[in-house]
Amino acid sequence: MAQEQNVVHPMTITQKIFANHCSKDYVKDDELIEAKIDIALANDITGPIAIDKFNLTGAENVFDKSRVVLVPDHFSPNKDIKSAQLSKTLREFAKSQNLTHQFDVGTMGIEHALLPEKGIVTAGDLVIGADSHTCTYGALGAFSTGVGSTDLGCAMASGRTWFKVPKTIKVNFEGKLKKYTTAKDLILKLIGDIGVDGALYKALEFSGSTIRNLDMDGRFTICNMAIEAGAKNGIIEPDEITKEYLLNRSIREPLFLKSDENAPYERVLNYDVNDLDCIVAYPHLPENTHTIKEAIEDNIKINQVVIGSCTNGRLEDIKMAAKIFKGRKVHKDVRAIVFPATQEIVLESIKRGYYQTLLESNVAISTPTCGPCLGGHMGVLAKDEVCVSTTNRNFVGRMGHIDSKIYLASPYVAAASAIMGRIAAPWEL
Secondary structure, eight states, X not given: OEEOOOOSSOOOHHHHHHHHHTTOSOOOTTOEEEEEOSEEEEETTTHHHHHHHHHHTTOSSOSOTTTEEEEOOSSTTTOSHHHHHHHHHHHHHHHHHTOSOBOOTTTOOOHHHHHHHTTSSOTTOEEEESSGGGGGGGGGTOEEXXXXXXXXXXXXXXXXXXXXXXXXXXXXXXXXXXXXXXHHHHXXXXXXXXXXXXXXXXXXXXXXXXXXXXXXXXXXXXXXXGGGGTOSEEEEOOXXXXXXXXXXXXXXXXXXXXXXXXXXXXXXXXXXXXXOOOEEEOTTOTTOEEEHHHHHHHTOBOSEEEEEHHHHOSHHHHHHHHHHHTTOOOOTTOEEEEEOSSHHHHHHHHHTTHHHHHHHTTOEEOOSOOGGGGTOSSSOBOTTOEEEESSSOOOTTTTBOTTOEEEEOOHHHHHHHHHHTBSOOGGGO
16 A cells, blocks of 8 residues: 655645645645546436536546446435436436446445445545535545536546645544544534534544544544535544555555644644533534533424434444344334445344344334435425434425424434434433
8 A cells, every 4th residue: 555755845634635636746725726636426416417517528538437436325216207317317427438336226325435335435535526525535534525516527527626725724632432422422512613614615634532543434424524614624644444444445546644743734623522422413503512411401302313324324323323222112203214324334234133123123224315314305304393313414494394403413312312202312211
């Protein structure tokens, strides 16, 4: 595996990735650059628009058939004729371009879980996707960010796009997490403190002993929600845990980079997490955070629980949920739905007995799809209904009716809430 090169100018890991992709020795904050991209990604909502823009460029072929990836995950399996047409557009384009990575029902998953799992994205990459949560791949030590469909369509043709190098905010999490405190609570705590625009067009670099002790699933969760603080990207320096994850998985050679000791950070935030409790984000912004103790005191009755999505639909998340549901039943007034992120996660969950536990607890289990996260299907909320969700956004109308409410929480809190019929802590059971 490739190792980091010596550089003359001190840089952050984000700056180093940009420098590597625009053939410069170094780049500085706010510099405008044209950079090569490693992966261009789109889904069934944004992909058809990107394909239209690609066709307008006059290009006959994508810049590299192995680096353009289309994943129909938002309304898949197709919920209606319109969504079926969108997915058909992706299939036809993928076939006409002979794209290497072709995913569909039965092989696909939620894009931001699927691409790391398949080794399509790796450390040191520069990745763009027509989806805001493309920032997830920063957990591997890559620069990844969401772009518009027009930018993506042009990049599909040229293999390049423009960037302004973002300033970096470093966030150090130090200490040992309590029994039921998770990566989701870390990122909700940060967003609650700095706000949904607190890192606008900035890189959020996550570091510290707490991060180093997180497994990859937890790291993906944290980087996934960097955009909820307005960040251009979230990123974590690769370490032995990263290398082990990528070993025999990455289809291209990783490049393991790290920030220089005197790298130029705009500011540094330090957290001691030893006493951090579970966090719940109240409607209608991820920054509207409260401690689980406050939520319990507020006695918030619920109608639905959703566990899954590109934020918390990985194997460790399913494991957390199964641990809480074991030997217990979903409350009679609650619908609990689990959305595993990929087919591989489904298979492993079955092997480990998680599915049996969930089904015996009266939990409904979906095929991999984004589904209810965006109010698409498989769990849309009616007027005045309340949901506890492990997804990433709780905007007005995000999961259905504009008069419904979404509370964001970890799989532990979501599962406990499904059992209690109100927002609850695992230790209450």
